[in-house]
Amino acid sequence: xxxxxxxxxxxxxxxxxxxxxxxxxxxxxFFNAYSLLTGRQRILTNIIQRYLSPVxxxxxxxxxxxxxxxxxxxxxxxxxxxxxxxVPASIAxxxxxxxxxxxxxxxxxxxxxxxxxFMYGIAGLFIPAALSTxxxxxxxxxxxxxxxxxxxxxxxxxxxxxxxxxxxxxLSSVLYISAVFLTWYANTSGDRxxxxxxxxxxxxxxxxxxxxxxxxxxxxxSHNPEHYNNMLDIWWAFxxxxxxxxxxxxxxxxxxxxxxxxxxxxxxxxIAFFAYGFAHLPYLLYPYLTIYDSFTNEAMAIALIVAFIAxxxxxxxxLYLLLRLFLFNKDYVRGNKDNHA
Amino acid sequence: xxxxxxxFFSRLLTEMTLSFHIIYATIGVGIPLxxxxxxxxxxxxxxxxxxxxxxxxxxxxxxxxxxxxxxGTAIGMQLSLLWPNFMELAGNIIxxxxxxxxxxxxxxxxxxxxxxxxxxRFENQKKHLLLLIPVAVGASFSAVFITIVNAFMNxxxxxxxxxxxxxxxxPLLAMFNPAMPTxxxxxxxxxxxxxxxxxxxxxxxxLLKGSNHIYHKKALxxxxxxxxxxxxxxxxxxxFSGKYLAEYQPEKLAAAEWHFETEGNAPLVLYxxxxxxxxxxAIKIPFALSILAHADPTAEVLGLEEFPEDEIPPLYIxxxxxxxxxxxxxxxxxxALYWLGKRLKWAFVDSKLFRWLIVLxxxxxxxxxxxxxxxxxxxxxxxILRGLMRVEDAATTSGDVDIMLYLFAGLYIVLGIGxxxxxxxxxxxxxxxxxxxxxxxxxxxxIL
Numbered sequence: 001x002x003x004x005x006x007x008x009x010x011x012x013x014x015x016x017x018x019x020x021x022x023x024x025x026x027x028x029x030f031f032n033a034y035s036l037l038t039g040r041q042r043i044l045t046n047i048i049q050r051y052l053s054p055v056x057x058x059x060x061x062x063x064x065x066x067x068x069x070x071x072x073x074x075x076x077x078x079x080x081x082x083x084x085x086x087v088p089a090s091i092a093x094x095x096x097x098x099x100x101x102x103x104x105x106x107x108x109x110x111x112x113x114x115x116x117x118f119m120y121g122i123a124g125l126f127i128p129a130a131l132s133t134x135x136x137x138x139x140x141x142x143x144x145x146x147x148x149x150x151x152x153x154x155x156x157x158x159x160x161x162x163x164x165x166x167x168x169x170x171l172s173s174v175l176y177i178s179a180v181f182l183t184w185y186a187n188t189s190g191d192r193x194x195x196x197x198x199x200x201x202x203x204x205x206x207x208x209x210x211x212x213x214x215x216x217x218x219x220x221x222s223h224n225p226e227h228y229n230n231m232l233d234i235w236w237a238f239x240x241x242x243x244x245x246x247x248x249x250x251x252x253x254x255x256x257x258x259x260x261x262x263x264x265x266x267x268x269x270x271i272a273f274f275a276y277g278f279a280h281l282p283y284l285l286y287p288y289l290t291i292y293d294s295f296t297n298e299a300m301a302i303a304l305i306v307a308f309i310a311x312x313x314x315x316x317x318x319l320y321l322l323l324r325l326f327l328f329n330k331d332y333v334r335g336n337k338d339n340h341a
Numbered sequence: 342x343x344x345x346x347x348x349f350f351s352r353l354l355t356e357m358t359l360s361f362h363i364i365y366a367t368i369g370v371g372i373p374l375x376x377x378x379x380x381x382x383x384x385x386x387x388x389x390x391x392x393x394x395x396x397x398x399x400x401x402x403x404x405x406x407x408x409x410x411x412x413g414t415a416i417g418m419q420l421s422l423l424w425p426n427f428m429e430l431a432g433n434i435i436x437x438x439x440x441x442x443x444x445x446x447x448x449x450x451x452x453x454x455x456x457x458x459x460x461x462r463f464e465n466q467k468k469h470l471l472l473l474i475p476v477a478v479g480a481s482f483s484a485v486f487i488t489i490v491n492a493f494m495n496x497x498x499x500x501x502x503x504x505x506x507x508x509x510x511x512p513l514l515a516m517f518n519p520a521m522p523t524x525x526x527x528x529x530x531x532x533x534x535x536x537x538x539x540x541x542x543x544x545x546x547x548l549l550k551g552s553n554h555i556y557h558k559k560a561l562x563x564x565x566x567x568x569x570x571x572x573x574x575x576x577x578x579x580x581f582s583g584k585y586l587a588e589y590q591p592e593k594l595a596a597a598e599w600h601f602e603t604e605g606n607a608p609l610v611l612y613x614x615x616x617x618x619x620x621x622x623a624i625k626i627p628f629a630l631s632i633l634a635h636a637d638p639t640a641e642v643l644g645l646e647e648f649p650e651d652e653i654p655p656l657y658i659x660x661x662x663x664x665x666x667x668x669x670x671x672x673x674x675x676x677a678l679y680w681l682g683k684r685l686k687w688a689f690v691d692s693k694l695f696r697w698l699i700v701l702x703x704x705x706x707x708x709x710x711x712x713x714x715x716x717x718x719x720x721x722x723x724x725i726l727r728g729l730m731r732v733e734d735a736a737t738t739s740g741d742v743d744i745m746l747y748l749f750a751g752l753y754i755v756l757g758i759g760x761x762x763x764x765x766x767x768x769x770x771x772x773x774x775x776x777x778x779x780x781x782x783x784x785x786x787x788i789l
Contacts, residue, residue, distance in 0.1 A: 061443065082429075086422045097415060108767075
């Protein structure tokens with residue numbers, strides 16, 4: 001394995017981590033707002049707040065980690081993506097900032113502003129939509145380079161079916177991942193009503209997720225045939241991913257073993273995400289940027305990998321402690337003890 | 342929009358984001374240490390007031406951390422969005438501390454979540470105190486690593502530039518550059534100092550506005566004492582910073598001091614205005630600049646005449662430098678008087694006027710932080726990487742920076758007002774007298 005591959009694998013793993021934890025977060029905000037609108041807030045709010053409060057800051061770090069890491073390992077991405085993404089990334093940043101800080105304001109400060117909860121839920125859907133444009137752009141065809149200055153071709157971007165397919169996928173998978181997780185979490189807490197409601201949402205959002213995922217494959221066959229053919233070469237990975245999807249839906253449908261259902265969902269997304277990423281290689285931005293021509297010097301790469309290993313040695317036990325105390329602690333999940341500052 | 346405008350708006354947006362961020366970031370670095378000290382004192386003295394102090398600080402801290410985190414995310418990404426050419430070059434050399442900063446931040450985030458949600462969960466309060474150590478360490482280390490990045494921009498090293506190609510890169514050498522020790526020490530210590538004085542000004546304010554509770558008096562004494570220690574440390578490190586500048590960035594020192602001609606026995610210029618190249622109404626302290634620069638009253642200090650005109654920073658940084666130093670020195674005096682006054686039982690330190698001065702001390706310290714950063718950053722103009730890359734070559738070519746500037750300005754206004762409203766409401770609704778009463782009712786008076 002070359003240093004380039006190690007680098008991109010590390011980053012891809014963190015992006016996957018962000019995808020899962022942020023989906024839970026964004027989706028939870030949306031379901032909370034939706035339940036407020038339909039008068040079911042009583043059922044969901046407690047469950048959602050109890051999970052989110054101790055971890056919201058950690059979710060944010062996954063994101064920071066990814067974008068700092070990619071500049072570190074692949075400094076040239078700063079030039080291409082930095083220049084072209086000013087507008088979509090700034091919008092995502094502003095939404096993230098409002099969402100994150102107002103979550104804290106509400107939770108620790110004063111509670112119960114309806115309009116705000118609604119905004120919070122909607123913002124959670126716009127952020128994945130804005131961020132997912134990066135995936136679209138990376139497929140090529142949306143960047144013009146004139147006099148060494150790359151710029152984003154908005155007309156091409158907004159008129160492409162690929163863009164919208166990726167946006168829809170990001171939205172429905174956010175809601176699907178979040179619903180499956182919250183079904184499990186609510187079930188652990190022994191809250192029947194919340195479990196049933198979340199289970200219903202999970203089943204509803206499962207299908208748009210899988211249908212758009214297949215739709216994107218079709219889009220790619222004409223938009224970026226090279227990527228498409230690479231994906232066909234590892235069709236079996238997508239096959240396994242699909243089987244895991246069936247497994248999750250089956251368990252949800254049969255109302256049993258929600259923990260297993262969530263792990264299978266994790267496996268489904270993990271395999272599909274890595275298969276998609278692997279097939280995209282060696283390009284970071286088709287056709288301008290590959291992982292080889294944008295890679296940092298060897299000394300820095302080794303330093304970063306050493307720092308990464310040392311960092312993980314610190315993080316994994318800490319994350320484990322966090323999960324033990326709040327996710328897998330029955331007393332806490334059931335709300336028997338509220339020990340916050 | 343031409344490139345010149347992109348550069349202008351990129352600078353403005355970066356300055357605005359950082360100026361807003363550092364208020365919350367400074368508090369974010371210093372407060373965990375203060376919480377730790379209060380909780381430790383509380384456990385040691387078996388005094389519920391200090392424990393409650395820690396708890397109430399922690400509650401307010403969450404709000405400031407939230408704004409610090411989201412604005413920190415913004416500046417982290419803006420570095421690549423607004424300065425893509427700079428990041429492309431510098432990323433090769435300085436990515437390591439940037440990467441390590443996210444680890445420190447990660448570490449802090451995990452334990453802050455645990456700390457906030459485990460009050461009363463442990464039988465032994467010492468265990469809970471242990472959770473604060475990684476929070477404080479993580480907070481301080483993110484400041485250390487990110488300041489290393491900034492130090493590198495002031496004193497780039499750890500690579501060779503051969504025909505426009507970077508060779509012989511050494512990430513560690515780049516991190517341990519000459520600017521690093523003084524910068525890091527100054528940033529961390531002033532963050533502690535500012536946090537202590539901000540908390541002191543809250544306690545003094547409560548004492549002025551009705552409450553005469555012993556809780557606020559304990560808070561005031563503790564924070565002023567800690568503030569004094571760090572204010573003295575700041576002054577000492579400030580002196581080292583002067584010596585660093587004289588040796589490595591003489592043009593910054595000369596511009597800050599309006600020192601035009603190279604000469605020995607150089608006086609330190611305090612205040613004054615610049616009129617057509619003439620310094621007027623200034624106080625000159627003989628030999629002081631030579632002492633500040635070289636620890637020798639007769640030493641020669643380089644003047645601005647030695648530098649090409651297009652490499653001289655704007656001369657208004659003199660005012661920023663003065664403001665920072667004046668506030669710093671006033672805070673040393675104020676806290677020293679308070680501490681002495683308390684020991685020697687001078688009545689005036691409990692007077693209304695003196696308490697109002699302490700109330701002013703918190704905001705003044707934050708202004709000093711801002712002035713210090715503006716001085717440090719504007720003082721290395723026109724460079725983004727001193728001696729290597731000029732600011733205008735680093736900025737984005739995108740034409741939409743102005744719109745982003747307005748959007749982010751709106752965001753910071755919302756966040757600024759929001760955080761102030763939430764914080765005031767949080768503590769007004771639940772004054773310390775009420776909380777003490779509630780806790781006694783709950784536990785029958787036995788808290789520890």
